[in-house]
Amino acid sequence: MRVKFNTSGQQRLFFDYIKKTTGISLRKLCKKEKLNYELLKKYKQEKCFISKDIFYKLCKISNIKPEELEVSYLDNYWGQVKGGKS
Numbered sequence: 001m002r003v004k005f006n007t008s009g010q011q012r013l014f015f016d017y018i019k020k021t022t023g024i025s026l027r028k029l030c031k032k033e034k035l036n037y038e039l040l041k042k043y044k045q046e047k048c049f050i051s052k053d054i055f056y057k058l059c060k061i062s063n064i065k066p067e068e069l070e071v072s073y074l075d076n077y078w079g080q081v082k083g084g085k086s
Contacts, residue, residue, distance in 0.1 A: 001051070001052040001073050001074065001075060001076055002049040002050065002051060002052065002073070002074040002075070002076065002078055003049060003050045003051070003052055003055040003071050003072075003073060003074075004049050004071060004072050004073070004074055005069070005070065005071055006070040006071065006072060007070065008046075009046075010069075010070070011043065011044070011046045011049075011050065012044055012045070012046060014058075014069075015040075015043070015044040017062065017064070018058055018061065018062045018064075021062040021063065022061060022062060026040055026041070026044065029061070033057065033061070035054065035057075040054075049074065049078070052073065055071075
């Protein structure tokens, strides 16, 4: 599943808050949690929606309760076009 923040700019603020609470950079966080840096960078730039697993992992790291955030959940293949390019 994918997590979509209901207001524009909230996804970037989410990553800024994680950086502020953990006190480490995004690159170091990726190494520590074994996450892909390029993918997290795309998430922060709001180019795509966060996967549910990574969202909950990041919430756990920064002690955020996911229920308190205004998010909606989309299916895993949301936005993809059958057959690739159209």
